[in-house]
Amino acid sequence: MGLMDKVKEQAAVAASVAKDVAQKGQAKVDEMQARRTVDGVLRNLGLTVYLTRADRAPASAESDIEGYVETIRQYESEHGPLQPD
Numbered sequence: 001m002g003l004m005d006k007v008k009e010q011a012a013v014a015a016s017v018a019k020d021v022a023q024k025g026q027a028k029v030d031e032m033q034a035r036r037t038v039d040g041v042l043r044n045l046g047l048t049v050y051l052t053r054a055d056r057a058p059a060s061a062e063s064d065i066e067g068y069v070e071t072i073r074q075y076e077s078e079h080g081p082l083q084p085d
Contacts, residue, residue: 031079034075034078034079035079037075038071038072038075038082041068041071041072041075042068042072042082044064044068045065045068045069045072048061048064048065048068049065052065
């Protein structure tokens with residue numbers, strides 16, 4: 001095998017490793033974004049429940065709660081069950 005063949009082979013291996021690292025990095029970013037989104041939904045759910053208990057809930061509270069719960073269920077089906085910190 002010539003020098004150029006070795007260089008090409010090593011370049012292909014390096015490109016493959018770089019692609020794998022980039023994919024793993026993107027997956028981590030996607031997971032963090034999904035977690036940030038569900039954290040916001042959990043906050044809104046808690047606030048809506050609080051306002052309901054404090055008799056200050058908007059008229060849409062029940063449908064809002066159902067939407068929040070559905071969003072959380074979808075997150076859990078894709079990422080696993082939520083756990084307390």
